[in-house]
Amino acid sequence: MRKDVIFNEPATGERNIKLTVAYDGTAYHGFQRQANACGIQAILEERLAILCSHPVKITGAGRTDSGVHAYGQVVNFFTGTGGIPTERIPAAMQGLLPPDIVIREACEVPAEFHARYSAQSKVYVYHIYCQPVANPFLRQYSWHIRQPLDHRAMHQATQFIVGTHDFSAFQAAGGPERNPVRTILEAVCRPKGELIELSFWGTGFLYHMVRNLVGTLVDVGAGKRSQADFARILTGRDRNQAGITAPPQGLYLKEVYY
Amino acid sequence: MRKDVIFNEPATGERNIKLTVAYDGTAYHGFQRQANACGIQAILEERLAILCSHPVKITGAGRTDSGVHAYGQVVNFFTGTGGIPTERIPAAMQGLLPPDIVIREACEVPAEFHARYSAQSKVYVYHIYCQPVANPFLRQYSWHIRQPLDHRAMHQATQFIVGTHDFSAFQAAGGPERNPVRTILEAVCRPKGELIELSFWGTGFLYHMVRNLVGTLVDVGAGKRSQADFARILTGRDRNQAGITAPPQGLYLKEVYY
Structure with missing residues (x-):
């Protein structure tokens, strides 16, 4: 033909x-x-x-x-x-x-479908490899953290973000969003094989929001911050109080719902 | 200092x-x-x-x-x-x-320890990603096969290689080994998450032996060869009767025992 x-x-x-x-x-x-x-x-x-x-x-x-x-x-x-x-x-x-x-x-x-504007919600997951020794197969697919993390404490802290909140504390400095309010439908932190997997299901996300959340939750898991600290950071809406931006290679856009 | x-x-x-x-x-x-x-x-x-x-x-x-x-x-x-x-x-x-x-x-x-000559046995594993659509995260870590494979038939076929056998049928053409007899202590094929994992524990392996075994076992899993065919290939000692050499990226030297 x-x-x-x-x-x-x-x-x-x-x-x-x-x-x-x-x-x-x-x-x-x-x-x-x-x-x-x-x-x-x-x-x-x-x-x-x-x-x-x-x-x-x-x-x-x-x-x-x-x-x-x-x-x-x-x-x-x-x-x-x-x-x-x-x-x-x-x-x-x-x-x-x-x-x-x-x-x-x-x-x-349908002709009116728009991948971005029609999206109802999205799921991002973040993978942490929490072991004393690095794994060369996961170096591009997870954040390697050498010290132990308490994933239960991290999970409990994630529950503070479920619902509709002003996420200014977790927005990238100079981020493009004018309205920092977003709704998280579900947040989970659990062990998954060799990894700790954090999962965030929300109707929208600010720029760097997931990575900034993960950076702060890791501090909770490492015992550097309490769950109450985490709650205060969220309500304080000050990016300078939150933790580091977790590195990119652990983050996955897992699913988009329409 | x-x-x-x-x-x-x-x-x-x-x-x-x-x-x-x-x-x-x-x-x-x-x-x-x-x-x-x-x-x-x-x-x-x-x-x-x-x-x-x-x-x-x-x-x-x-x-x-x-x-x-x-x-x-x-x-x-x-x-x-x-x-x-x-x-x-x-x-x-x-x-x-x-x-x-x-x-x-x-x-x-001890001074007399030699990584190669002191080794008593080794475990190699091979990962197959058996799904219609490729997974970009596993492309360098598994063999992608699109058609379904019967991992139970593959496992049953692997049992023929357990023990001491002449593995000429699975030796690389022009391989360097003069004595093609090797002993396999355990061979397993089983699903592992999204993958099919083949595991070979043996006292020694010929050049390309694991990849040649996997190439032939995949034919069994795909229904192109029977388990009896596989047994005949092993006893026939003719490399030309066996399947292809499985690609390298699915193979891992998992453990060496001393």
């Missing part, structure tokens, strides 16, 4: 296509397009353009910074009805994408 | 030091020193020489090929008694080694 028959058939309308994307963020300068740096968005757009034979602009559900991973990032883009069948996009893109970016699923969605 | 006091104190004897080493083999051309290629042995020798202030030659328990990993490789080397205390070597080397190589443990052993 000729290439122009497959890809350049005159469009009788547009399909809005939702992709669920997993990526290892180690090699990338984050999700978003940046000047002079390789972002995952740019790679996806470039390779989708090859597949669709027209320029493609994608919208992502959430930012991920340099080194941050995604298991369930969601993007959408528009293409004509005449191109590759939607369900064949993941397999076709596999040959075009580097192996650290995988399209897990593709489906057609 | 002056550097020459710490490191160059006249040796009144030699310590034989055993190191347990974990490494992510992704970036390396295998364990052994090679011309024009970066091996893990060369890096360890170079960085131990910095720590010990004298040239260091290490002996490794087992070869690992390019892309193959180790959780419990064992090496030994000699150094004077005046240098860094043995128990401080792992922490001191952490600052000298790249983050994909970790010394998990160091201990002093």
Whole structure:
């Protein structure tokens, strides 16, 4: 079959296509397009353009910074009805994408679907490798902490953030958000195999919020701060009172709900 | 304290030091020193020489090929008694080694201990990620197979190799071993989280033996070969009858027993 028959058939309308994307963020300068740096968005757009034979602009559900991973990032883009069948996009893109970016699923969605604005909630998880000796296989996928952490104390502290709060204390200095109020639906800290996994399910997140929460919760786990300290930091709304920003490689955008 | 006091104190004897080493083999051309290629042995020798202030030659328990990993490789080397205390070597080397190589443990052993010749048995494990869609986080740490595999049939087939056998059918073509008889103490195939894990505990292994066994066992799991076929391949001693060599990135030298 000729290439122009497959890809350049005159469009009788547009399909809005939702992709669920997993990526290892180690090699990338984050999700978003940046000047002079390789972002995952740019790679996806470039390779989708090859597949669709027209320029493609994608919208992502959430930012991920340099080194941050995604298991369930969601993007959408528009293409004509005449191109590759939607369900064949993941397999076709596999040959075009580097192996650290995988399209897990593709489906057609209504024209008004917007990966970012239609999102109802998101789950971020954070992995801590808490052992005296480093694990070379987890160095790019977790935060290595040598001293013991009390994951039960950390879990109890996470319960203070459940609900709707002003998260100014955990917002990046100079973050872009004007309204620092967000709602956390569920927060959990538990052991998972060799790791401690923190999971945050919320309707929205401020810039660096999860990593700032984790940095402060680790202080609770290490006994440097009490659970009451953590509660006071939240209500104090002062970023300077909270802990460090946890490093990026432990963070995953796990799932986006619509 | 002056550097020459710490490191160059006249040796009144030699310590034989055993190191347990974990490494992510992704970036390396295998364990052994090679011309024009970066091996893990060369890096360890170079960085131990910095720590010990004298040239260091290490002996490794087992070869690992390019892309193959180790959780419990064992090496030994000699150094004077005046240098860094043995128990401080792992922490001191952490600052000298790249983050994909970790010394998990160091201990002093009798002068006659030899990492390779003193080894009584070794455990290799192999990880298969058996899912229709790739996982970008496991691409360097497992063999991705898209079709379903019957891990029970694979486990039953592995039982044929337990005991002492001529493993010519699973030896690398042109492999260096003259005597192809080896003893397998235990062989297991079982699901482990998202993976299928094969584990081989044996007193010795031929070059590429584990990867050749896995390549053939996957044919059993996929229904392309029966368990009786597998048994016939083993007794037939003909490499051409066996399956492909499984790719390196699923293989780990897990433990060496002395």
